Amino acid sequence: MSSPLADAPARSVNINTVPLPESERRALTKKELSADHPTWCPGCGDFSVLALYFKLIEKRKLWHEKITTIAGIGCSSRFPYFVQAHGAHYIHGRALPFASGVSLSRPDLHVFVFGGDGDAFSIGGNHFNHTARKNIKMTYVVMDNWVYGLTKKQTSPTSPPGFKSKTDVWGAVDQPINPMKQAIAAGATFVARTTHTNPNHVLQMMEAAMDHDGFSFIECLSECVEFYEGAFDASNPRKGGVFNVVPAEHDITDEIAAYKLSDAPFPGHFGIFYKANRPTKNANEAKINSGNMEKVKGLKDWQILQKNFDRLK
Ligand SMILES: Cc1ncc(C[n+]2csc(CCOP(=O)(O)OP(=O)(O)O)c2C)c(N)n1
Ligand code: SF4
Ligand SMILES: [Mg+2]
Numbered sequence: 001m002s003s004p005l006a007d008a009p010a011r012s013v014n015i016n017t018v019p020l021p022e023s024e025r026r027a028l029t030k031k032e033l034s035a036d037h038p039t040w041c042p043g044c045g046d047f048s049v050l051a052l053y054f055k056l057i058e059k060r061k062l063w064h065e066k067i068t069t070i071a072g073i074g075c076s077s078r079f080p081y082f083v084q085a086h087g088a089h090y091i092h093g094r095a096l097p098f099a100s101g102v103s104l105s106r107p108d109l110h111v112f113v114f115g116g117d118g119d120a121f122s123i124g125g126n127h128f129n130h131t132a133r134k135n136i137k138m139t140y141v142v143m144d145n146w147v148y149g150l151t152k153k154q155t156s157p158t159s160p161p162g163f164k165s166k167t168d169v170w171g172a173v174d175q176p177i178n179p180m181k182q183a184i185a186a187g188a189t190f191v192a193r194t195t196h197t198n199p200n201h202v203l204q205m206m207e208a209a210m211d212h213d214g215f216s217f218i219e220c221l222s223e224c225v226e227f228y229e230g231a232f233d234a235s236n237p238r239k240g241g242v243f244n245v246v247p248a249e250h251d252i253t254d255e256i257a258a259y260k261l262s263d264a265p266f267p268g269h270f271g272i273f274y275k276a277n278r279p280t281k282n283a284n285e286a287k288i289n290s291g292n293m294e295k296v297k298g299l300k301d302w303q304i305l306q307k308n309f310d311r312l313k
Pocket of ligand 2: 039040041043044045046075076145149150223224225226227
């Protein structure tokens with residue numbers, strides 16, 4: 001009987017994954033990072049975010065075993081499928097708790113989370129707030145298209161009033177959330193805004209976010225050409241719009257100023273709005289763990305367990 005793998009296409013061994021000394025390893029190429037052919041609609045803004053993620057990995061010489069790519073459910077959340085690296089396409093709205101576990105248990109990894117506005121602010125809204133306030137180290141890129149794309153045009157928490165969708169046939173009436181204000185108020189320590197139509201800017205924001213020690217959040221406008229075409233034209237100079245960067249005099253450590261900057265009507269500003277240094281949950285927990293490990297030094301596992309049981313008596 002032939003092996004069940006006999007018909008599988010042969011895969012070449014990637015010599016770059018062999019643990020060579022870091023100095024001898026070269027950067028991963030886009031070819032090595034691409035997993036599947038992305039199934040997004042032609043022209044979808046998500047393509048550009050993926051291309052820039054590949055560029056980031058190549059530029060910063062991140063290797064497969066040093067990164068993880070996590071997402072929930074949605075068109076944007078298909079992201080990890082298309083990246084040849086460790087990661088998970090998880091449950092709708094639950095990418096952040098999963099990513100938190102990875103981040104806290106593997107501080108040596110760069111944890112990147114990608115997803116949509118529905119995933120982040122609707123079903124995952126509570127997780128967004130708590131991950132931000134706990135300042136768990138990871139980079140979260142919300143690919144905001146102001147609509148539920150995967151499920152074919154329902155109103156999302158960022159859809160503007162008047163937007164006609166399958167859930168608001170006469171036009172949306174609810175006040176949309178402002179992702180920047182939400183992130184600042186929740187306690188995110190890095191808050192930035194960019195748009196898929198400006199590749200250099202997206203890369204610049206991703207690099208700055210990755211270098212931040214804490215929960216870094218980026219709202220990246222990413223047009224859904226199928227269900228909300230032209231939504232972001234006013235922010236795209238090629239479509240007659242304006243791309244305004246954060247004013248040079250803005251103090252990114254000033255929370256109130258960042259909040260006020262977030263209030264500007266669309267297209268608003270692009271760049272880093274807020275950045276603060278606050279201990280991460282990763283660092284706080286590591287401190288507690290090392291203190292406790294000191295207390296049980298020299299004990300066998302069963303003795304540590306016994307001590308715990310004795311304490312419960
Ligand atoms: C628990 C659960 N509820 C609802 C859904 C259906 N669902 C899948 S994706 C999605 C919203 C997608 O919108 P968004 O997060 O903005 O991503 P996009 O497709 O726009 O990139 C919904 C409601 C689901 N998969 N699981
Ligand atoms: S439906 Fe919209 S968000 Fe989804 S792949 Fe198509 S263009 Fe992109
Ligand atoms: Mg969406």
